[in-house]
Amino acid sequence: MAMEKTFDAATAESRLFNAWEQAGCFTAGANAKPEASSYCIMIPPPNVTGVLHMGHAFNNTLQDILIRWKRMQGFDTLWQPGCDHAGIATQMVVERELANTQQPSRAEMGREAFLEKVWDWKGKSGGTIINQLKRLGASADFSRTAFTMSGAPGAPADEADGNFHDAVIKVFVEMYNKGLIYRGKRLVNWDPHFETAISDLEVENIETPGHMWHFKYPLAGGATYTYVEKDEDGNVTLEETRDYISIATTRPETMLGDGAVAVHPSDERYAPIVGKLVEIPVGPKEHRRLIPIITDEYPDKDFGSGAVKITGAHDFNDYQVAKRGGIPMYRLMDTKGAMRADGAPYAEEAAKAQAHAKGAEFTENEIDAINLVPEELRGLDRFEARKAVVEQITSEGLAVMITETQTVKDDDGNETEVSQIVPFVENKPIMQPFGDRSKVVIEPMLTDQWFVDAEKVVGPALDAVKDGTVKILPESGEKTYYHWLENIEPWCISRQLWWGHQIPVWYFPGRNKDGSVGDPDGAYDGPLAICASDTKELAAIVKERFNGAIFTEISSDFSAPDNNPMDAFMTNSLLGTNEDYSSLVGFRDPDVLDTWFSSGLWPIGTLGWPNDTQEMATYFPTSTLITGQDILFFWVARMMMMQLAVVDQVPFDTVYLHGLVRDAKGKKMSKSTGNVVDPLDIVDEYGADALRFTNAAMASLGGVLKLDMKRIEGYRNFVTKLWQASSYGDNVIDAFSAERDADAPKATLPLNRWIIGEIAKLREEVDSAFDAFRFNDAANALYAFFWNTFCARYLEFTKPIFHGDDQAAKDETQAVYAWAIDQSLILMHPIMPFVTEEIWNVTDGRGIETGDASKMLIHADWPTYKAADLVDAEAEAEMNWVIAVIDNVRSARAQVNVPAGAQVPMVVTQIDAAGKAYWDRNEALIKRFARIDSLTEMDEAPKGSIAIAAPGASFGLPLAEIIDVAKEKARLEKTLGKLAKELGGLRGRLNNPKFADSAPAEVIAETRANLAAREEEEAKIKEAFERLAEIA
């Protein structure tokens, strides 16, 4: 059947994809050879609320290239797709939908009903991004699409069969029992909008306009000191008596929770007052707290006044200082970021804090219970409180004042300078943390959270990369990996959300034997906590531990009416004071696990662990992970730690990291800049193959990814080129009618022997590029081969054969042409699956219409032939000679303005035996493409000829009457100039005795051969130049 004029990507893509999917081409193990090794890629699970963006398109193109390549090679492949449940993002999406459809809010409907809504939403809309991947041609095993919440309680029937939930819970319980997970009070990123802790990854630090206020903290009891400032040379520039220390802050509202003022130990200005007490200048005057001046390495002497207030509960740096110095950390805000309104009146609370400062013992929880917000600020939003605090301090005269001079114009236009004393407030940009979803300012907050003790599990993850078990590409990624893991922090894994894996820990509040609040064990001041994988296991633990006590659970949804954790407290406390419990009432921790905790188990969780599955046996450890370098820490490192901690094996052997896809100028794509490119728009306009080829060509190791539309257009043209060359084979030379074979046809013509060898070289190049994850090298090799070698040379050179009457030559060339196209399609298929499959199909009706997967290109055998076997050096030398003659003639003609269409005569003055043979065999071809009508042998070229030098031969075009002699002279002079430069370099090297001594023999031989060739060329051109000089 004749090929259409052009490739219609829009209709072909969906038709081909459906045919592949229906024929089961993507399923695990499809096209595997018997006894094949396995090759597995885990998709980095996109967010279930996500839509496809360029980053996904790039990332998944690379994965698909590798999978298709390995699948064609006969490996037992699995590309495992799926999504993560994205706790915060999904809750946000569903809550927004509830609001838009006038349904009750999350809080109104309660936890259980809300989760039902989430599952409904997931069923309706959760598959968006996975379906979008199909538009790219992604050949993942969609029948295995996984979800990090599958199998969770409350999951609908179609999500209940997965067991990701079991895996997550089992890992938590095991790590808890091994002491790798603990609960504690620690500073976390708190999102006041969603009222949950969030991970560092979900925080965006953005520079925003802010203010730096300067306040005076008076020394206690009116004490004074001499404050001295010196310049670089030690000269005194300021000396005065002060009764205060000056503090600079961007967050005055946190002053209420200050625990100390810190200065650098080497700061001489404050040395006299270190250890003294200062008064926090806010709050009711009669209850002002006193805090100490301490030393710490953290303050920067040159920043602000050099003195820093320490608010351990609301700042990450201060937290470290407070921990080092044993400074109390007072929490000032509630979960919404408003100033606390709980607790006793301020006077009472301030007294507690002062008592603690003087040495009274308080537990962590007791300190946390202290509310140091004065009555008039309680309940205010933090930004409102900030204004109020600034106002209070300023009105009390405790702001640092400066003189500001302004020029003012009066009504008559006279300018006068007016000075006034104003509070010192610097307007300056400050880095502020924002929640990436909520867009509100993140509040560092001291809260109770669950943590993985990362330090205890980091060792094996470090070793696996250090000893080469796992490779990270590009190599610089390994350095970053070490740096982070060697300085690892505890990992906060609890989130105050409803959508997620609920933490499998139950609390049993009660009363200690001495009557104090505590757990039924009487062990410590928190409630008793028991970790178990489910309530059945929990009941067994309770029964055994408390002499046969029955376990009764109350709901942990304390937002529900009539449900209060105090119920459990009351019930348990009524149960007597000895160990004879008959029943214990507990509730489950309401928090859920960080989504990354489940994503961290993606490799084993998707393969069915903890069950002993065939997939685990076959595909784990997996092979290659391709992901963005921005989640090296958050995901890659955690997968390493968790898989090693849980199954004692690395999750993959190679990690390929890539950067962010940017616009053509290198700017980040963002909605606000308006430079976002939708990959599906590109697919619509240029076809998926063009986008994929662009992605591959951009993917140099460690390279920056700049997406340029011009480039996509160029690769769309390449798709067309491939189509046209195939259509020439089909419609013009009828190459595809005969039977063909995977092996190269027998060929006698040098042209055909040559292209077979070129294909073999290409196959090696493509394989070694893919092996080394150099997708760009593979793409460039394919592009250069097909455009410059196959189309510009081979295809053109077949024309004289089909215009001639040598039937044997025609038959052979048809066979070789068809084979070369087939091989090109195979080698290009991983990068451009659609157009290649379509051509494969229409040139032989193979597979797509019949649904026979074994005849589709996607399951064709990847070739293994070697250049060493298929390259014919003789044929190669001959074709290179022919090409050199044609190129030289064309170039010379163009430069001296011989009309391109003119047929001209040529003379040969000298030619060696090889050259003669080459000429004789390729005369028709050379004449056609060099536009030569005759060749005459002469001893000497006619005066005024154009000189053509070829290896072993000298030609001339006797066109004295047509050409511009001056131009020809200029051309030859230019060539001689270039040659002279090259010759100089080559002779310089060869004449240097040290070069002969130190350089490898092959380099010397190569240099000599090169010199000889250049010298021959120079001699010919000089001769021609002299001949030309004779006539002009």
Next chain:
RNA sequence: GGGCGAUUAGCUCAGUGGUAGAGCACUUCGUUGACAUCGAAGGGGUCACAAGUUCGAACCUUGUAUCGCCCA
């Protein structure tokens, strides 16, 4: 401030010690029967700078400058 990286043709980028490359853009020419989403022929680079190692450096070392990214 700490860590990682970059600087090569007008633009976007390859190039891990042996004659500086590609694509795009540019100039000139072209309705020769695969293809104008094309063809032919060209121009264009002190490889950021400086010093060093080497027979030989875009490439290795050190420093400087500028620019990114990540973490504070």
